[in-house]
Amino acid sequence: MDNCIFCKIARREIPSNKIYEDEEIIAFNDINPVAPVHFLLIPKLHIDSLADVQDNHQILLGKMLLLAQKLAKEQGCEDGFRTIINTGRVGGQEVLHLHFHIIGGRERLPGMIHHG
Numbered sequence: 001m002d003n004c005i006f007c008k009i010a011r012r013e014i015p016s017n018k019i020y021e022d023e024e025i026i027a028f029n030d031i032n033p034v035a036p037v038h039f040l041l042i043p044k045l046h047i048d049s050l051a052d053v054q055d056n057h058q059i060l061l062g063k064m065l066l067l068a069q070k071l072a073k074e075q076g077c078e079d080g081f082r083t084i085i086n087t088g089r090v091g092g093q094e095v096l097h098l099h100f101h102i103i104g105g106r107e108r109l110p111g112m113i114h115h116g
Helices: 006-009 055-074
Strands: 018-020 025-029 037-042 083-085 100-104
Touching: 006 037, 006 100, 018 055, 018 083, 025 055, 037 055
Parallel strands: none
Antiparallel strands: 018 025, 025 037, 037 100, 083 100
């Protein structure tokens, strides 16, 4: 996708604070972090959202999940981390390119769902 900001980052047309890259995946620090550790993990292949994955994406998604825990530990999340995949408008997705938010630090993260 020519105008996708994450595709542009993957193609190195836009700089990022990259923490990992291979032929299929790139990880970089979020530009508006909500915690001491907050990075994004994206496939270089453009997939709009989790709602758009197909059977042929299984290996890629599995690789991304395994990489998430490895990178989280390398970034200092020894006692856990949160993995968020916002999907679609209702899910709060802001960039239409599948991405995982990996969030953590030393302190316990606040709850995500508020019962009311």
